[in-house]
Amino acid sequence: MNAPTDTAAALLREKGARQTTLWARMRRYRILYLLLLPELIYFAVFKYIPMFGILIAFKNYNLALGFWDSPWIGFSNFSSFINGVYFWDIMENTILISVYKLLFGFAAPIVLALMLNEVKSNWFKKVVQTITYLPHFVSWVIVYGLMVALLSPGEGLVNLLLKEYGYSPISFLTEPGWIRPIIVSSDLWKEVGWGAILYLAALAGIDPSLYEAARMDGASKARQLWHVTLPGIRNIIIILLVIRLSHILDAGFDQIFMMANTFNQEKADIIDTWVYRQGLERMQIGLATAVGLFKAVIGFILVVAANKAAKKFDGQIW
Amino acid sequence: MKTNIAGRLGHSVNYLLLTAIAAVTLFPFLYVLSVSFTPESEVLRRVIVLIPEKITLSAYHTVFAGLGLGQAYKITLFRTLVGTALNLLFTAIPAYVLSKKALPGRSGLLLFIVFTMLFNGGLIPTYILIKSLGLMNSIWSLIIPGLISVFNLIVMKTFFEQLPPELEESARVDGSGELTTLWKIILPLSLPSFATIGLFYAVSHWNSYFDAVMYINNPQLMPLQVVLRNILLSVQNQSAEQSALDGPVSTFAIQMAAVIVSTVPILCVYPFIQKHFAKGVLVGSVKG
Numbered sequence: 001m002n003a004p005t006d007t008a009a010a011l012l013r014e015k016g017a018r019q020t021t022l023w024a025r026m027r028r029y030r031i032l033y034l035l036l037l038p039e040l041i042y043f044a045v046f047k048y049i050p051m052f053g054i055l056i057a058f059k060n061y062n063l064a065l066g067f068w069d070s071p072w073i074g075f076s077n078f079s080s081f082i083n084g085v086y087f088w089d090i091m092e093n094t095i096l097i098s099v100y101k102l103l104f105g106f107a108a109p110i111v112l113a114l115m116l117n118e119v120k121s122n123w124f125k126k127v128v129q130t131i132t133y134l135p136h137f138v139s140w141v142i143v144y145g146l147m148v149a150l151l152s153p154g155e156g157l158v159n160l161l162l163k164e165y166g167y168s169p170i171s172f173l174t175e176p177g178w179i180r181p182i183i184v185s186s187d188l189w190k191e192v193g194w195g196a197i198l199y200l201a202a203l204a205g206i207d208p209s210l211y212e213a214a215r216m217d218g219a220s221k222a223r224q225l226w227h228v229t230l231p232g233i234r235n236i237i238i239i240l241l242v243i244r245l246s247h248i249l250d251a252g253f254d255q256i257f258m259m260a261n262t263f264n265q266e267k268a269d270i271i272d273t274w275v276y277r278q279g280l281e282r283m284q285i286g287l288a289t290a291v292g293l294f295k296a297v298i299g300f301i302l303v304v305a306a307n308k309a310a311k312k313f314d315g316q317i318w
Numbered sequence: 319m320k321t322n323i324a325g326r327l328g329h330s331v332n333y334l335l336l337t338a339i340a341a342v343t344l345f346p347f348l349y350v351l352s353v354s355f356t357p358e359s360e361v362l363r364r365v366i367v368l369i370p371e372k373i374t375l376s377a378y379h380t381v382f383a384g385l386g387l388g389q390a391y392k393i394t395l396f397r398t399l400v401g402t403a404l405n406l407l408f409t410a411i412p413a414y415v416l417s418k419k420a421l422p423g424r425s426g427l428l429l430f431i432v433f434t435m436l437f438n439g440g441l442i443p444t445y446i447l448i449k450s451l452g453l454m455n456s457i458w459s460l461i462i463p464g465l466i467s468v469f470n471l472i473v474m475k476t477f478f479e480q481l482p483p484e485l486e487e488s489a490r491v492d493g494s495g496e497l498t499t500l501w502k503i504i505l506p507l508s509l510p511s512f513a514t515i516g517l518f519y520a521v522s523h524w525n526s527y528f529d530a531v532m533y534i535n536n537p538q539l540m541p542l543q544v545v546l547r548n549i550l551l552s553v554q555n556q557s558a559e560q561s562a563l564d565g566p567v568s569t570f571a572i573q574m575a576a577v578i579v580s581t582v583p584i585l586c587v588y589p590f591i592q593k594h595f596a597k598g599v600l601v602g603s604v605k606g
Binding site: 026035039049141150272 | 332333337339340346411412420421422427430436438439440441444445446447465466495496497524525527532547570573584589
């Protein structure tokens with residue numbers, strides 16, 4: 001309301017704050033520190049203690065002996081992982097599934113957003129959006145149930161059709177050759193609509209006068225797309241791509257844990273599912289922890305690098 | 319004129335493709351719904367049953383009477399309600415405290431928290447921690463380890479930072495303490511933000527299954543998704559002939575009924591919450 005007095009008051013406050021000692025300032029916030037304490041304890045216990053637990057990777061962990069008394073074995077868990085026969089298989093599965101998801105799943109939301117952006121009828125747009133968001137909200141267990149309905153060898157719809165036309169049924173969910181296409185396409189089906197939201201927001205933010213100017217210059221629809229629309233969402237595309245790349249070792253645990261089974265494991269097993277099986281089913285605790293650490297370290301490096309890269313592009317995202 | 323025709327053609331193709339995408343999204347749900355009501359003999363005979371001629375509820379009887387879905391519902395409901403309430407409490411408070419730019423030590427505290435987003439101990443050390451805390455086979459193992467999502471915390475912090483500081487100053491002048499200010503001024507203003515973040519937490523509680531697979535063995539404590547998973551996986555290798563022997567209700571129809579029963583709650587609340595989510599995503603990712 002009264003700008004000059006406000007500024008003067010702010011200056012006075014700042015001056016006062018600088019003069020008081022750190023201790024006095026902390027005293028002023030004592031209730032807030034007290035409020036923060038339980039949350040800090042939460043992070044210490046549930047996030048930092050497991051980080052400390054990573055030391056298990058350097059031990060020959062023995063359930064009977066426990067954390068403190070299991071013998072140290074240096075890096076031998078790591079070397080037996082890297083030299084193990086499964087190493088290249090699970091690395092290949094993890095990276096390939098992730099890259100396939102990136103290839104098919106990254107452009108699709110952009111295309112969907114561009115298509116929706118062209119729609120003039122508001123209700124049609126809303127209906128399509130509402131429907132395409134929907135799968136994002138159901139669990140992977142339910143998606144698997146839908147896949148059983150469509151793909152199961154006995155009564156699945158696709159196999160009923162195959163049989164109808166004289167082909168032999170395919171057990172899609174247990175055959176290694178089929179599992180990757182199924183993982184990638186179900187992920188696309190589930191997330192494409194949700195992924196389009198951010199691009200739609202970015203598209204809505206493009207200045208309409210740019211289109212007008214382009215039309216005045218005689219630009220066709222295609223040229224408008226190329227010279228106005230795509231540059232308008234370029235930054236967000238690059239940032240999201242950088243973030244996706246930094247998660248290349250996260251091929252989608254919840255989904256794959258649901259869909260992988262003993263039959264298709266050779267093509268579906270990723271680092272995370274392998275860690276679960278070795279660590280908690282076969283009790284190779286030291287080895288599994290080492291593999292988890294291996295993944296966490298690479299993930300950390302990638303995320304930090306990605307953050308640096310994203311900042312170069314205007315840092316529109318957090 | 320030529321571009322006009324091309325333009326209109328383009329528009330029609332666009333509408334057609336979008337309709338097709340929506341249809342592909344919905345089809346599996348509709349198909350499962352219809353199969354769950356269809357008697358076994360019909361499914362095998364008529365190939366695509368989108369509108370069943372004969373309707374039977376026997377699959378649903380089996381699901382509710384024999385498979386423990388009622389108990390699983392209770393567990394999931396408890397987990398979602400209590401879990402989400404605690405999530406909000408444990409996220410909003412640090413978000414509020416850390417939104418104070420003048421708080422001494424703020425950046426150090428933030429680093430302490432954000433670092434957990436970048437690096438973690440991983441599955442096995444976390445499992446061992448939960449086990450040694452005695453949380454195995456306790457419903458708290460599904461709630462406590464995920465009390466705070468750092469991402470949501472940052473979203474809320476950003477929200478609090480946008481509130482005008484004059485609000486709190488005038489409250490302080492009027493003699494209100496921190497807690498009163500938080501409760502009487504900040505909270506009412508933040509309800510939309512609470513609703514969005516709360517919905518995010520609630521959906522993830524409703525949908526998650528892996529933590530329960532790890533930490534829960536007691537059938538009485540298994541949440542809905544785990545029970546559904548067991549129903550779907552237990553007969554994975556059984557052949558169609560075998561399941562036809564089970565009696566009038568096929569395993570397949572039971573599986574489909576279980577899928578529907580687990581999906582319906584989401585479908586019921588979805589129309590109301592969907593647009594809040596869209597807003598939430600934008601609040602969380604695009605500044606300003």
